[in-house]
Amino acid sequence: AQSVAQPEDQVNVAEGNPLTVKCTYSVSGNPYLFWYVQYPNRGLQFLLKYITGDNLVKGSYGFEAEFNKSQTSFHLKKPSALVSDSALYFCAVSSYQTGANNLFFGTGTRLTVIP
Amino acid sequence: EPEVTQTPSHQVTQMGQEVILRCVPISNHLYFYWYRQILGQKVEFLVSFYNNEISEKSEIFDDQFSVERPDGSNFTLKIRSTKLEDSAMYFCASRAGGHPLSGEQFFGPGTRLTVL
Numbered sequence: 307a308q309s310v311a312q313p314e315d316q317v318n319v320a321e322g323n324p325l326t327v328k329c330t331y332s333v334s335g336n337p338y339l340f341w342y343v344q345y346p347n348r349g350l351q352f353l354l355k356y357i358t359g360d361n362l363v364k365g366s367y368g369f370e371a372e373f374n375k376s377q378t379s380f381h382l383k384k385p386s387a388l389v390s391d392s393a394l395y396f397c398a399v400s401s402y403q404t405g406a407n408n409l410f411f412g413t414g415t416r417l418t419v420i421p
Numbered sequence: 422e423p424e425v426t427q428t429p430s431h432q433v434t435q436m437g438q439e440v441i442l443r444c445v446p447i448s449n450h451l452y453f454y455w456y457r458q459i460l461g462q463k464v465e466f467l468v469s470f471y472n473n474e475i476s477e478k479s480e481i482f483d484d485q486f487s488v489e490r491p492d493g494s495n496f497t498l499k500i501r502s503t504k505l506e507d508s509a510m511y512f513c514a515s516r517a518g519g520h521p522l523s524g525e526q527f528f529g530p531g532t533r534l535t536v537l
Contacts, residue, residue, distance in 0.1 A: 310463075340525065349425060349512065349528035350464075396464060408454065408477060409526065411464035 308333040310399050312412035319387045320420050327382040327415045329397030337399050339380040340409065341371055344394040353395075356380060367391070387419045423447045425529035427513050433535045434503055442498045442532045444513030452516040453496045454526060455488065457481070457509040464512065470496065503536045510534075 342350040354365025398409040514526040
């Protein structure tokens, strides 16, 4: 069965430091990988996706993520964290195993950037 | 910037009552979804809807659930007889088109349903 793991419920990082939010997945076939962010009282906002091609994908607000097929990972990164990056981050995957039309989510990681 | 909107933001109901959760997807989008998140758990797919019919549904989406696009702008989720375990945050999402696996979905802010 498919799965998405976000091993850290909470990540704290100092403002200006690099941040990483981890995600690993398990799915049959080629994965399509997504990161979404949720700010308080807002919907999930799309950050970036990996479909095919270059393993390093760049997204909104300076975030990037690296697809690693051998480690089945898709970690979210940012070189220099901002206080405004504090939010809940969700990794998600779709594939022909999850169904042609839906996203399979991880449990989310709460990022807190400390001023 | 267009957004998916959902009403109400919070719904409290008694067990056994019917509830309707409402969503207004982005206007030119073609594909519509409902997801839910039980507190502390992952976001789970419920159902997808395209061309006025359900295109896919999960095991969670049993006979007590139904969806409708009554007027070309709203997209509703009805739970006929709520149970305690239906308490969750319900997210609506929409997608413009394109490849079903790779096109990004746009999410609403959610409706928190509390069943007492």
